[in-house]
Amino acid sequence: MARKTGSHSQITGPKIRAQAQQLFARHGFAAVSMRQIAAAVGVQAGALYLYTPDKEALLFDLLKTHMDELLAAWAEAPRGTGPMAALEAFVRFHIGFNLSRADAVFLSYMELRNLGPENFAMIESQRRAYETELEDILKAGQQAGAFLIPDTKLATMAIIAMLTGVTTWFREGGRLSRPMVEDIYWDMVRKAVGA
C-alpha cells in the first residue's frame, strides 16, 4: 500500500495538528510518541514528516498558532470605554477564550519547557504581550483613580492565574453555566481591584 484513497494534505494536515494537540494536552509532550499521533490520525509515523520537520516543530506550530489567535481575538474583542469596562471586557474575553480552547491553553502554559531557546523566546514574548494588555488596563485604571491596586504587575499575574484556573474545574453542562461563571469571576475581580 502507498497513498490512501481520498487522501489530501488539506485534510491530513489539520487532523495531525488536532490529534497532536489533544494527545499532548492529555499525556504531555514527552509522553506522546510520533507513532501514537500517527495511529490516532490513521497513518504511519513516517507520513507525519510530510507535515512537520520534527516533533518539536509540531508543538511549536500548535503553540504559535494558539498565541497568534489569542492576540488577534483580543485585538478584535469588544471593549467599552473607561478602565472598568475594559477590565470587564478582558475578564470575560479571557474566560470565554480559555474555556473554548482548553487543550491549547493548557499546552501553551505547560509545554513551553519542551521548546528550544529561540522558539521558547517567541512564545514567551507573545505571552508577555498578552499580559501587558491586562497590566495596561490596570495601570490606566489606577491612574484614573478607578482602581486601588498596591502593585499592578502582581495584580496582573494574580488575575490571570485566577481566571486561567477556570479550565481546571469547569465542565460544560455542570452546575454553573458559562455566563454565570463569567459573572462570578468578574464580581470577584471587580471587588479585588476596587477601593
Place this chain on the structure above:
Amino acid sequence: MARKTGSHSQITGPKIRAQAQQLFARHGFAAVSMRQIAAAVGVQAGALYLYTPDKEALLFDLLKTHMDELLAAWAEAPRGTGPMAALEAFVRFHIGFNLSRADAVFLSYMELRNLGPENFAMIESQRRAYETELEDILKAGQQAGAFLIPDTKLATMAIIAMLTGVTTWFREGGRLSRPMVEDIYWDMVRKAVGA
C-alpha cells in the same frame, strides 16, 4: 567496583528523592530517565531500584510526602478567631508554603496524570481535603455575614489558583519581598470576598 566508600542508604535515599523532584519539576516526569536521576545522584541506574520498586512509585512517593506535609503543616498553622482571621491565615500559609517548596507544588499539580488510578485517587483526595479547608472558611464567613460570595466552590478554586500562581513569577531577591507579596495578595483576597 561495587559498594562506594562512605555510602549509606540514609544518605542516598534522600538524595534520590531530592534529585528526582528537581528533575521532574524542571523537565517533566516523562522526559526524565532513571539514568538521568542516577547520574545526578552519582550512582548507576540499577541502584535506584534499591529505593523504589519503579519509576511511578518514586513520583508517587514525592507527591504523597508533599501532600502529607502540606496537610500537617496547615493543621498546625496559626489561625486566629473568626472567618476573616482564618482566611488571612490560609492565604499567608498557602503563599508561604508554596514559595518554600516550589518544585513539590508544581509536581503535585502537574504530574498527577502520570499516576495509576488508585495512586491518583489518593493524591486527588488529599488535594480535595486541602481545598475543602478553604471552602469551609468561606462558607463559615458567608453564613456569619463577614463575606459576600456568590458561589463558595468557585471562590475556593479562584483563590487557590490565584495564590498558587505566585510560584510562576516570584523570585527571591526580586522587587518584592515575601511579606510584601503576602500583604498584597491578602489585600486582593480580602476585597474580593468582601461586600
Place this chain on the structure above:
DNA sequence: TTTGATACTGAACGGGTGTTCAGTTAACTT
C-alpha cells in the same frame, strides 16, 4: 579477624524512540 549484611556496579533484556527513504499507489493534468 572473620562473617554476614548492606550498597552498589555493569552488563544485559526486550522493547520503544525520533527520523529517513526507496518504493508504491492514488489523484490530477494534459
Place this chain on the structure above:
DNA sequence: AAGTTAACTGAACACCCGTTCAGTATCAAA
C-alpha cells in the same frame, strides 16, 4: 490514455527506555 505530482507505506537506522540480576566491594558486628 499517458504522464506527472502528491500522499503514504514499511522497513530500517542508531539510540534510549525501564528494569533485572549475578557479582563485588565496603561497612558493622562478633
